[in-house]
Amino acid sequence: MTTATETNAMPTKTDAEAEVRKPGAFQFYAEELSDLLRVTIRTFYYIVRGKREKGDVIRQCFEIGNKSMFFMAVTMAFIGAIVLFQMCMQAKRIIPDLTMIGGMYAKLLIRELAPSVGAMPFATRVGAGIAAEIGSMVVTEQTDALRMSGADPVDYLVVPRFVASVIMGTIVLVLGAGIAYGAGFVVGVTTFDINPNTFINFTSVKGGDVALGLIKCVCYGGIIALVSSQRGLRTFGGSEGVGIATTQAVVGSLFAVIVANFILSSVGHFVFPP
Amino acid sequence: MSTALALPAKIGASLLQIAEQAGGIAIMAGQILRRLLPPKIDRIEFFRNMYRMGVQSTAIVAATAFFTGCIMVIQAAPIVQNFNANHYVGWSAMFTTFREIGPLLIALMFNGRVGANNTAELGTMVVTEQIDALRALAIDPVTYLVVPRVLSMIITMTALVILGDALAILGAIVMANVMLDMHPVGFVNHALEMLVLWDFLVGVIKAFFYGSMISLSSCYFGLATRGGAPGVGRAVNASVVASASGVFIADYISSFVLG
Numbered sequence: 292m293t294t295a296t297e298t299n300a301m302p303t304k305t306d307a308e309a310e311v312r313k314p315g316a317f318q319f320y321a322e323e324l325s326d327l328l329r330v331t332i333r334t335f336y337y338i339v340r341g342k343r344e345k346g347d348v349i350r351q352c353f354e355i356g357n358k359s360m361f362f363m364a365v366t367m368a369f370i371g372a373i374v375l376f377q378m379c380m381q382a383k384r385i386i387p388d389l390t391m392i393g394g395m396y397a398k399l400l401i402r403e404l405a406p407s408v409g410a411m412p413f414a415t416r417v418g419a420g421i422a423a424e425i426g427s428m429v430v431t432e433q434t435d436a437l438r439m440s441g442a443d444p445v446d447y448l449v450v451p452r453f454v455a456s457v458i459m460g461t462i463v464l465v466l467g468a469g470i471a472y473g474a475g476f477v478v479g480v481t482t483f484d485i486n487p488n489t490f491i492n493f494t495s496v497k498g499g500d501v502a503l504g505l506i507k508c509v510c511y512g513g514i515i516a517l518v519s520s521q522r523g524l525r526t527f528g529g530s531e532g533v534g535i536a537t538t539q540a541v542v543g544s545l546f547a548v549i550v551a552n553f554i555l556s557s558v559g560h561f562v563f564p565p
Numbered sequence: 566m567s568t569a570l571a572l573p574a575k576i577g578a579s580l581l582q583i584a585e586q587a588g589g590i591a592i593m594a595g596q597i598l599r600r601l602l603p604p605k606i607d608r609i610e611f612f613r614n615m616y617r618m619g620v621q622s623t624a625i626v627a628a629t630a631f632f633t634g635c636i637m638v639i640q641a642a643p644i645v646q647n648f649n650a651n652h653y654v655g656w657s658a659m660f661t662t663f664r665e666i667g668p669l670l671i672a673l674m675f676n677g678r679v680g681a682n683n684t685a686e687l688g689t690m691v692v693t694e695q696i697d698a699l700r701a702l703a704i705d706p707v708t709y710l711v712v713p714r715v716l717s718m719i720i721t722m723t724a725l726v727i728l729g730d731a732l733a734i735l736g737a738i739v740m741a742n743v744m745l746d747m748h749p750v751g752f753v754n755h756a757l758e759m760l761v762l763w764d765f766l767v768g769v770i771k772a773f774f775y776g777s778m779i780s781l782s783s784c785y786f787g788l789a790t791r792g793g794a795p796g797v798g799r800a801v802n803a804s805v806v807a808s809a810s811g812v813f814i815a816d817y818i819s820s821f822v823l824g
Contacts, residue, residue: 362806369813373820377665380824381657384759395644403640408666411673412809419681419805423798430794530692530794534685537801541677542625549670553632556639560744565643 323525330445330521334453337446347451355452356459359416363467366412367405371471372478374404379483389483393490396475401500402565405468406507407552410515413460414544418519421452422540425523426533434524449520453513460512461505468504499563507555511548518544586807590785596707597715597781611713618679618714619721623728629674630667630729634736637662642744651745655737655756660764662733668768669816671729672775675722676808680783683714684804687787688797696788706788715780722776726768767823774819778811 375396379389425448428434434444479485519540526536600606637658645654687710690696696706734753741747786804790796 362810365810366813369817373665373817376820377661381660385653399640403636407636408669411670412813415673415677415805415809419677419802423795423802427795427798529689530797531685531689533794533798534682534689534801537798537805538678538681538685541681541805542674545674545677546625546629549629549632549636553636556636560639560642 323521326525327518327521330449330524331517333443333445334449334517337443337450338454341446341450344447344451348454351451351455352459354420355417355455356463359413359420360463360466362416363409363413363463364470367409367467367471368474370404370408371400371474374399374471375475375478376482379479389479389485390489392479392483392485394492394495396479397472397493398495398500398565400468400472400475401496401504402559403556405471406464406504406511407548407556409464409467409471410460410508410511410548410552411545413463413511414515414548415541417456417460418515418540418544419537421456421516421519422523422526422537423533425449425520426526426536429524429526430529430532444524449516449524452520453516456516457509457512460515461508464508464511465505497563500565503555503559503563506559507552510551510555514547514551515544518547586785589789590781593707593711593785593788594781597712600705600708600712605708605712606716607709607713610709611717614713614717615721618683618717619724622675622678622721622725625674625678626671626725626729627732629670630732631736633666633670633729634658634662634733634738635740637666637733638737638740638744642741646745651747652751652755653759654741654745654747655752656759658737658741659734659756659760662737663730663760663764663768665768665816665820667729667733668726668771668775669812671726672722672772672779672812673809675718675725675775676779676783676805676812679718679721680779680808681801681805683718683780683783684787684790684801685797687784688790688800691788691790692793692796711784711788714784715777718780718783719773719776722779723769723772726772730765730768767819770823771816771819774815775812778815779808782807782811 375392378392378396378399382389382392425434425444428448434448437444437447476487476490479490480487522536522540522543526532528535638654641654641657641661645651645657690710696710699706699709734756738749738752741752742749783804786800786807790800792799
C-alpha cells in the first residue's frame with residue numbers, strides 16, 4: 292500500500308512506487324482475502340452471540356434502505372426501460388412478432404436483471420457509504436476507543452450493517468424489480484405498440500425463478516456489506532486513506548457481486564432450470 | 566418550522582442542492598472547454614493520469630468483461646434453446662453485451678475504481694490545502710489538475726470498453742462451448758453474420774459519454790470537498806452516486822437516440 296501521504300500531487304511518485312508494490316501484489320490480495328474471511332466468520336459469530344445495541348439495526352436499515360431508495364428507483368426505472376428497448380430491437384431482427392416479449396422480459400427481470408444489475412448501483416451507493424463511514428471512524432480513532440471500552444468493532448459496527456444490508460437489499464431490489472417492470476411496460480406499450488394484455492404475462496415465470504432471484508438478492512446484500520465493512524476497518528493514513536478505502540470498497544463489492552453472479556447463475560441454471 | 570411545511574421544505578432543499586451541483590458541473594465543463602481552445606494541457610500530468618487510470622485498470626476491466634460475456638451466454642442459452650435456434654446464441658449475447666451491458670458494467674467499475682479514486686485524491690488535496698498552494702504559485706488548478714484528468718478519463722474509458730468487448734467475446738465463446746457444445750469458429754461466424762458495425766460503435770459512443778459524466782462529476786465533487794477526513798469520505802460517496810445516476814440517464818437517452 293501507499294506510504295507517502297503528503298506528496299500526492301507531485302507527478303514523480305507513482306512509477307517508482309508501482310515498481311516497489313508489484314512483487315507483493317499476490318501476497319496483498321491473499322492477505323486481504325484471509326482478512327475478509329476472518330471478518331465474515333466473526334460477523335456470523337456475533338450475529339448469534341453478540342450483544343445487541345437497541346435500535347442499531349433499525350437505524351442502519353434506514354441509512355441503507357430508505358436513503359438509497361430514491362436513487363435505486365431512478366436507476367431501476369432507467370434499467371427497465373433500456374433493457375426492454377434493447378430486447379425489442381433484438382427481437383425485431385429475427386421475428387417481427389413482439390407478443391412473446393412480455394413473458395420473456397418478466398422471466399429475465401426476475402432471474403437476472405433486478406437482482407444482479409440492480410445490485411451494481413446498490414453496491415456503489417451502499418458500499419461507498421459504509422466504507423466512508425467506518426473509514427472515518429478508524430482514522431479518527433473511534434474504533435480504538437470502542438476496543439478500549441471492550442466492544443469489538445465487528446460486533447458493534449459490522450453486524451448491524453450486515454443484517455440491515457441483507458434485509459434492505461432484498462426489499463430494495465424487489466421494489467426495484469417492480470419499478471423496472473413498470474418502466475418496461477410503459478416503453479413496450481408506448482414505443483413498440485404492444486397490447487397491454489399480452490405484455491402482462493407471467494405464465495413462464497416459475498417458482499424456481501423467483502427463488503433464484505431472492506437467493507441472489509440476499510447473497511448480494513450480505514456480500515456488499517461484508518466487503519465494504521472490511522475495507523473500512525482496514526483504513527489507515529488520514530483523509531487520503533479514507534478515499535482509498537472507499538474506492539477499494541466500491542471496486543471490491545462490484546467485483547464480488549459479478550463473481551457471485553457468475554457462480555449463482557451457473558449453479559442456478561442446473562438447480563432451478565429455466 | 567411547522568410540520569405541514571416540513572416535507573415540501575425538504576424536497577425544495579434537495580432540489581436546490583441538485584441544481585447547485587448540476588450548475589457547478591456545467592460551469593466546470595465550460596472552464597475545461599475554454600482551456601482546450603487553444604489546448605493548454607500539462608503533458609506530464611496527462612500521461613501520468615493515462616497510465617494510472619487506463620493501464621492500471623485493465624486487469625479489473627478484463628475480469629469484469631470476461632464474466633459478463635459468460636453470464637450473458639448463461640442468460641441467453643435457455644431463450645435460444647426454447648426457439649431451437651442454438652446458433653443465435655452468439656449474436657444474442659454479443660448484441661446485448663456490445664450495445665448495453667458491456668459499456669454499462671465497465672462504466673460502473675470505472676466509476677468505482679477511477680472516479681472514486683480521483684475524487685479522493687482531489688479531495689485530499691483540498692483538505693490539505695494543496696490547491697491553495699497551487700493558486701499561491703500562480704498555477705491554475707483547472708489547467709494543471711482537472712483538464713488532464715478529464716481528458717484521460719474520457720480516452721481511457723473509451724479504450725477500456727473496446728478492450729472489454731474483446732474479453733467479453735472470449736468469455737462468451739468459452740461459456741457457449743461448455744454449455745451448448747458450440748465450436749468457437751461456428752460461434753464467431755454466426756455472430757458476425759447478424760452483427761453490424763453499428764452495434765459495436767454504439768457501445769463506443771456510449772463509453773465516450775459515460776467517461777465525460779464520470780470525469781466531470783468526480784472532479785467537481787473532489788474540488789467541492791469540505792471538512793477533513795470524513796469530508797473526503799462524504800465527497801467520494803456523493804461523487805460515485807452522482808456519476809452512477811449520470812451514467813444511467815446518459816444510457817437511457819443514448820439508447821433511444823442511437824437506436
